[in-house]
Amino acid sequence: MIVMSNVYKKYPNGITAINGLDVKIDQGEFVYVVGPSGAGKSTFIKMIYREEMPTKGTVKVGEFDLANMKLSKIPFLRRHVGVVFQDFKLLPKMTVYENIAYAMQVVGKNPKQIQKRVLEVLDLVGLKHKVKMFPNELSGGEQQRVAIARAIANMPRVLIADEPTGNLDPETAWGIMDLLEEINNQGTTIIMATHNSDIVNSVRHRVLAVENGRIARDQEQGEYGYEH
Amino acid sequence: MNIKTMWRHIKESFKSIKRNGWMSIAAVSAVAVTLLLVGSFIAILMNANKLATDIEEDVSVRVYIDLAAEEEDRIQLEEDLAALDEVESIGFSSRAEELDNVIGSYGDEFGLFEGDDNPLYDVFVLNTTSPELTADVANQAEDMNYVAGVNYGGATADRLFYIMDTVRNVGAIIIIALIFTAVFLIANTIRITIFSRSTEIEIMKLVGATNWFIRWPFLIEGALIGFIGALIPVGIISYVYLRGFDTIMRYLSGTYFALLPPQPFLYYIIALLLGIGVVIGSLGSSLSIRRFLKV
Numbered sequence: 001m002i003v004m005s006n007v008y009k010k011y012p013n014g015i016t017a018i019n020g021l022d023v024k025i026d027q028g029e030f031v032y033v034v035g036p037s038g039a040g041k042s043t044f045i046k047m048i049y050r051e052e053m054p055t056k057g058t059v060k061v062g063e064f065d066l067a068n069m070k071l072s073k074i075p076f077l078r079r080h081v082g083v084v085f086q087d088f089k090l091l092p093k094m095t096v097y098e099n100i101a102y103a104m105q106v107v108g109k110n111p112k113q114i115q116k117r118v119l120e121v122l123d124l125v126g127l128k129h130k131v132k133m134f135p136n137e138l139s140g141g142e143q144q145r146v147a148i149a150r151a152i153a154n155m156p157r158v159l160i161a162d163e164p165t166g167n168l169d170p171e172t173a174w175g176i177m178d179l180l181e182e183i184n185n186q187g188t189t190i191i192m193a194t195h196n197s198d199i200v201n202s203v204r205h206r207v208l209a210v211e212n213g214r215i216a217r218d219q220e221q222g223e224y225g226y227e228h
Numbered sequence: 229m230n231i232k233t234m235w236r237h238i239k240e241s242f243k244s245i246k247r248n249g250w251m252s253i254a255a256v257s258a259v260a261v262t263l264l265l266v267g268s269f270i271a272i273l274m275n276a277n278k279l280a281t282d283i284e285e286d287v288s289v290r291v292y293i294d295l296a297a298e299e300e301d302r303i304q305l306e307e308d309l310a311a312l313d314e315v316e317s318i319g320f321s322s323r324a325e326e327l328d329n330v331i332g333s334y335g336d337e338f339g340l341f342e343g344d345d346n347p348l349y350d351v352f353v354l355n356t357t358s359p360e361l362t363a364d365v366a367n368q369a370e371d372m373n374y375v376a377g378v379n380y381g382g383a384t385a386d387r388l389f390y391i392m393d394t395v396r397n398v399g400a401i402i403i404i405a406l407i408f409t410a411v412f413l414i415a416n417t418i419r420i421t422i423f424s425r426s427t428e429i430e431i432m433k434l435v436g437a438t439n440w441f442i443r444w445p446f447l448i449e450g451a452l453i454g455f456i457g458a459l460i461p462v463g464i465i466s467y468v469y470l471r472g473f474d475t476i477m478r479y480l481s482g483t484y485f486a487l488l489p490p491q492p493f494l495y496y497i498i499a500l501l502l503g504i505g506v507v508i509g510s511l512g513s514s515l516s517i518r519r520f521l522k523v
Contacts, residue, residue: 078436103435
C-alpha cells in the first residue's frame with residue numbers, strides 16, 4: 001500500500017530531515033509513528049500526502065508514484081488519503097455539515113449522496129445533533145471528531161493522523177482512539193504520529209520509531225519509546 | 229465542468245460574501261469610493277474635452293471679397309472655395325450685415341459709416357471639416373482671385389488649438405492614471421480579503437480540491453464585490469449628471485457650447501464602471517489566490 005525506499009529529504013535551509021528511510025505499510029494496518037521532535041516524524045507523515053516531496057528515493061501510495069507526480073494529480077491522491085491534524089483544520093466559516101460536505105463536493109458527489117454520507121459519518125463520530133453548528137461552537141474533542149468524519153467521508157484507503165490527541169484531555173483522547181480503532185476495523189489503514197505513550201502502550205499496534213531521519217525501530221505490537 | 233458544479237460555486241460565493249460580513253462590506257466600499265472618483269473625473273474631463281471641441285469648431289475663416297469683384301466674380305470665388313476639400317460650409321455676410329455686427333458689438337458711433345461710407349468688405353465665412361485645417365484653408369483662399377484678405381484669428385487661433393490639445397492630453401493622462409489607480413486599489417482590497425483566508429484555502433487543498441474548484445468561488449466572489457461596488461457610483465453619477473446636465477444646459481442655451489447628452493454618454497460610463505468592477509474584482513481575486521494555490 002505505502003512503500004518508501006531509500007528516501008531522502010533535504011530542506012532548502014540545509015537540514016536533512018529524512019536520511020535514507022525504508023518502510024512498507026500494508027492495507028488495513030494500524031501504525032504508530034513515534035520519535036522525538038525534529039526526528040523527521042512530521043516530514044515522514046507529510047510525504048505520504050505529498051505536502052512534502054522527497055529529494056531522493058521513491059514514495060508510492062497505492063498506484064500513485066509521489067516522487068514523479070504532476071502537481072495537477074495531487075488533489076486526486078489526497079482523495080485517497082484522509083488527514084487529521086492536531087489543530088483540526090476545520091473551515092471556520094462553514095458549519096459542521098458543510099465542512100464534511102465540502103470534502104465530498106470536491107470529489108463531485110451529488111447532494112443526495114453527500115447528505116446520506118455526511119449524516120452517516122456524523123453518526124459514527126457521535127455528533128449528529130451538532131450538524132448546524134460552527135467549529136468555534138464546539139469543544140476540542142468535538143472538533144477533532146468532525147475532522148475525522150471529514151477525513152473518512154470519501155472512504156479513503158489511508159487515514160493519517162498527525163498527533164490527533166495532542167490538544168485534547170486524556171479522556172477525550174481515549175474517545176478519539178476508540179473512533180480510530182473502529183475506522184481501522186472497517187479496513188482503513190491508519191498511520192498515527194503521537195507522543196502519547198499511554199495510548200501506544202495500551203492499544204498495541206505496530207510502532208515505527210523515527211530517529212535521525214530513519215526508522216530506528218519497527219516492531220509489531222511495540223511499546224512507546226525511543227533512545228534519545 | 230457541468231452546470232451543477234457551476235451553480236454550486238455561485239451559491240458558495242454568495243454564502244461566502246454573507247459570512248465574511250464586514251470584510252465584504254469593506255471591499256465593496258473601497259471599490260465604490262474608487263470608482264466614484266474615476267467616474268466623476270471621466271464625466272468632467274470628457275465634457276471639458278467636448279467644450280474644447282466646441283470652441284475649436286467655433287473658429288472660422290473669413291474671406292474678404294475685393295470691392296472690385298462683380299456678381300459673377302463673387303459666384304466664381306464661392307465655387308472655388310466650395311471646391312476645397314477641407315471646407316465644410318460657406319456662409320455669406322454682406323458689408324451691410326458686417327457693419328451691423330460692428331455697431332452691435334462696439335456701439336452706435338460706427339453708424340456714421342452706413343451706406344456708401346461703409347469701409348468693410350463682403351465676407352465669405354468658411355467652416356473647415358476639422359479645426360486644425362483652418363490655417364491651411366486660409367492660405368489657399370488667400371491666393372484666389374478677388375480676395376482682398378483672409379482672417380482666421382491667426383496666432384490667437386493657433387494658441388487656442390494648442391491649449392485645447394493640452395487640455396485633452398492632460399485629461400487623457402489623468403483618466404488613464406485614475407483607471408490604473410482604481411485597478412490597483414480594487415485588486416489590493418480584494419487581495420487583503422483573500423489573505424485573511426489563506427488557511428481556508430490550505431484546508432481546501434488538503435481535502436483534495438483541485439485548484440479550479442477552489443478558484444471559482446473566489447473568482448465569482450471577486451466579480452460580485454466589484455459589481456456591487458460599482459452599482460453605488462453608477463447610481464450617484466447617473467443622478468448627479470442628469471440633474472447637472474439640465475441645470476448647466478440652461479446656462480449654455482443660445483451658445484455653440486453643449487455638454488455631452490446623457491444618452492449615450494451615461495451608458496458608456498455605466499458600462500465602463502461596471503466593467504472595471506467586475507473584471508478587476510475577478511482578476512484581482514484569482515491573481516491573489518494564485519500564491520496560495522502553489523504547493
